Amino acid sequence: MRQMVDELKEKPQDKKTDDRLEEHSMSRKQRRAYKKQKLLETTEGMSDSEKRKYLLYYYKERIIFAVIALIAIIVISRTLYKNSRPTVLSYVVINCADQFNFNADAIDQYAKDIGKFDGYQLHGDTNVYAKKEEYSQEYEYNPNSQKYIAFQTMATADYYDVVITNMEGAVYCGNIDIFYPLDTYLDEAHYNKIKDRIVILKNMDQKDSQLAIDVSDVPFIKSLRLGYDDVYIGFAGDTERNHVAVNDFIDYLFP
8 A cells, every 4th residue: 555655646746737737627517527537547456455545545634624523513512502501500619728629519419409400500610819918909009900800800790699708708799899788689588598697798888788698507518628617608690590599509508
């Protein structure tokens, strides 16, 4: 086979040029028939094995392109399908002590327990940090301000359903009005479930407001392995989907 391919490579270049010129004057149908005839002439006398090897060599670029195209179609199709599925929960953890130790499996189990795992998607972010010594500075003097801006943009765009944080992060969220006031955000049934756990924080106007829920002693929250013992949740999204996700989450934490 190698000898055969080498011989093909050694054919005079002017012959190839003549072939191209001849093909250029043909219609598409004629060109296909011409190429087919040339292929038959070239492979005449070859064994079946040699023909297969030659065809693989002859069509290698088309085969490679077809494989790449097929892979691209599969990847794009899977991505479109995944993004089209409803979101059961979009959460963010602030000040997670160790992202590698965070128990994301517990979130998966939560979705399974409420019957919203298969056919649904989960969104989680454990890479947000809010340190008082940083966010209390003016943004132009804070080298880490960009990450705060990114978090605020996502939060105010109703991307997150539930914010999980320690007190430092809760104070930060209260100060920039990330959390919605619980007394106006929750319906009566869900408000009654958490009213004894409400934490009062200062909002952007420095007024006291019911902004967070103390969940430090809840077994599910402990299973997340956040790296701190004081744990609070607040709600940053105000769309219908956000409210459904929040209500499901409260019902799970406080059945």
